[in-house]
Amino acid sequence: MADWLLPLLALLALTGVATGLCCRAASISGKKAKQELQQNQMMLKATTRALSVFTGQTDRLALFGQMLEDFRSLSQSEQGFIGVILNRPDGKRHIRAVAMTKGGWNEVVFSTDGECQEEAVALNSPDSLLANVLRTGEAVIANDPAAYAQGCGLPGDHFQFNNFLGFPLKLGHELVGIVGLFNRVGGYDDAIAGYLEPMQQACANVVVADRNNQSRQVAEENKLLAGKVFENSLEGILVTDQHGNIQSVNPAFCQITGYSEAEVIGENPRILKSEHHNVAYYEQMWASIVETGKWQGELWNRRKSGDTFPIWQTISSIKDDDGKIIHYVAIFFDITQRKLADEQLAHQAQHDALTGLPNRMLFDSLLRQILKEEQRSHQQTAVVFMDLDRFKDINDTLGHPVGDMLLQEASQRLRKCIRDSDVLARMGGDEFTLILLDVNGINDVAYIAEKIIRSLNKPFFLQGNECHVGASIGISMYPTDGQSAEVLIKCADTAMYRAKETGRNKYHFFTASMGADLMLRVQMKKAIDEAIKNSEFQLYYQPIINLASGHCGGAEALIRWVLPNNELIMPDAFLPLAEETGQIIEIGVWVLQEACHQLKAWQVAGFGHHSLGNQSLCQTIRVEYACRTAC
Structure with a gap:
């Protein structure tokens, strides 16, 4: 028998609907007895219909609509509603209407497919009739709502009503819903409220059964979704019992490891174990699972082919309501390609x-x-x-x-x-x-x-x-x-x-002597930089004379380093180091500029056209390279 039927099947026994009604009718005779018996038969029929309709009804809104019609008929009310209680995470309670009468009802107050508006029904306000029903857990009767001690508390665009009966739907001590009835000719009294109690209990049971049924539907949908995720996930999934015996694996597990489902069911996950990790690694892993209920990290496993491969794995323990571990679930994905990419990046960096x-x-x-x-x-x-x-x-x-x-x-x-x-x-x-x-x-x-x-x-x-x-x-x-x-x-x-x-x-x-030489080289390099910066180099020109004709065909440019104290340093003392350090480039550019300026000055002075050169082949090559760089 379905679980959701149990509350309803117990309804008649718990409320004593049939027995109570029959016993009450037996104690009354005459016309009044006949009238009350007729009412009791109507009540019995309504509560029985609630059970029978629910067992075969797939449209839950139609079911609650029929129950509302029974409430209205039994109480001779013009309008009414049935609402279920929603407890929000912020502690506020709202009503979701599952049935309401049509005509004259403001749809802003309740919606059959959504929560009511906060500003429409302020259930947390002490001035609301509905709030008083929820707060006291008792029936509230207001035959003159305007003069009601707690006030009405309903919005201004609410339909007008002359009287009101509201009562809670409770299962045990749990408040699960509310029923509101409006506009009964002659008003409401405690007798009417008491008369409706069997139907009230039946409705409460139906609300709970409907809620449980919806929860089961959601659970079944989630189970179906979980099954689809399990089957279609790209990550390998492994489920074991509390002893570590494999109970189920998904297709991705088989694809990654090379094992078929039949080959691993009943086995221990140790069949995947490689020799990559020591005992301490696994001990630390299981210590984390015992302490926190989960572990995640990198693990090297072995495929059926014998190849080892890296995975990123999460292991979680699943516990029952008593806190006892009943399953372990491992979810992993192959990180071979990522590891290769990381290794390639590391190799490139080094x-x-x-x-x-x-x-x-x-x-x-x-x-x-x-x-x-x-x-x-x-x-x-x-x-x-x-x-x-x-x-x-x-x-x-x-x-x-x-x-x-x-x-x-x-x-x-x-x-x-x-x-x-x-x-x-x-x-x-x-x-x-x-x-x-x-x-x-x-x-x-x-x-x-x-x-x-x-x-x-x-x-x-x-x-x-x-x-x-x-x-x-x-x-x-x-x-x-x-x-x-x-x-x-x-x-x-x-x-x-x-x-x-x-x-x-x-x-x-x-050798030890090279250390002193190195210090001298460092000092010399620094001094050359300062000489370039402070223009301490000078060019001297040695004429090139044709001995046969006595004609001056040009001059050779000779560089000298003149210190601030007028000490003259010859080229062989600094040019070799400048060659090694690259400072010769900057020196060469300066030599070219100075030589060109001097040639121009001689031409302006009327000394004709002459050429300038340097006998140092190394310097000439470097100077020419400096010229190309400068250009």
């Missing part, structure tokens, strides 16, 4: 895009990590800095595409010169670095450095061009030259510049 080698950031991180390990093992480690000689000239002359190809091939040659355990990185431009692990002294490192130089000295054939480069290499040793990454990098860089100064295409180990 590797050189051109050569695929570790970049400066990763090199620094690896060096720090290696040094920590070497401190425990007491092994020697070498840090190698190298710069490709003549690369800039090739890059400027043949173009960047050729330069990129040269860097790529150079990185491949370098990789072949070292062991798999060693680290090769590109710091930027034409600078490469190495970390040589567990070396047996400087002889091992020198052997590798010589091997690198020989490899890079071989010609590069790039787009029909034969290119030749060399390598200037600087080396620092751990722990001899330093015990931190910063110090070792600085020492290797200093040794590399010493290799450049002594002719390039060679290697140098760092």
Whole structure:
């Protein structure tokens, strides 16, 4: 038997409708008895109809409409309504009308398909007739509403009525609805209210049964919706009993894991377990589920094929009304592609895009990590800095595409010169670095450095061009030259510049004296910057005379650095460093400008047309490059 029938089937027994009516009729005789018996029969028929109509009625509004007609007929009222109580989250109570008489009723007050307007029926107002019914839980009779002690409290556009009977619909102590009847000839009294009590109880039971029926319909709809979500979700869903035995899985679970539903029902989710996590990881996971009722995080599982894969999973415990766990539900989705994308982004952030080698950031991180390990093992480690000689000239002359190809091939040659355990990185431009692990002294490192130089000295054939480069290499040793990454990098860089100064295409180990030289280089570079800023350079011109004719064919421009104390510094003291640091470009631009101004001045003075040059080939190349840059 359907649950919603139980309140109604119990109605007659609870209210004693049939028994009470018959007993009351038996105690009365004559005409009055006949009249009351007729009324009681009408009441019995109405309450019985409420039960029978509800059991076969699918239109709930028609059902309540019939009950309202019975209320009106039994009470001989012109108008009325049946409303159900709605409790809002804010604590206010509203009425939703499920039946009302037509004609003369203001539709603003109640709506059969929506809540009544707050301003129309102020149920929380003590001046409202309806509010008094709800507040007292008793019948309210007002045969002269205007003179009623609590006042009417209905809006001004409400239809006019002469008298009113309102009574609550209660099931036990719960107020579930209200019935209002209006305009009975002769007014209402307690006898009428008492006479309607059986119908009142029947209506209360119907309201509760209807409410439960609607709740069941909503639950069934939600269940149907949940089933559709379960079947069509792109996320894998796994449901177990309280012991962890799999009870159901959805199609997405099967698609992701490779298992069929039949293969996993009754099994434990451990069939998906990989060896990726240790015992402590799972213990922490279950501790969270026990403490909070849920856990979410990244987990590595194993497919039926044996492949491991990452998922993002949420596990929730489902409890019954007594708080006892009856199910566990796991919802997960495959994050393999996301992990691959994250790894690709991380790789791009830490590797050189051109050569695929570790970049400066990763090199620094690896060096720090290696040094920590070497401190425990007491092994020697070498840090190698190298710069490709003549690369800039090739890059400027043949173009960047050729330069990129040269860097790529150079990185491949370098990789072949070292062991798999060693680290090769590109710091930027034409600078490469190495970390040589567990070396047996400087002889091992020198052997590798010589091997690198020989490899890079071989010609590069790039787009029909034969290119030749060399390598200037600087080396620092751990722990001899330093015990931190910063110090070792600085020492290797200093040794590399010493290799450049002594002719390039060679290697140098760092020595203590290089530290002092480095300080001098830093001071000199800063002084050159100040000299450029303060215009401390001057040009001197040496005439070029034809010995046969005695004719002056031009002049050679000679640069000198004049300090504020008039001390003269010759070019060989500062131009090599300016070449290495790139300051030569700015110096070259200044030389061109000054020389052009001087030529113009000589022409204006009548000395004719002459040429200016410089015997320093290196300076001439740099000056010409500076000219192209300036233009």
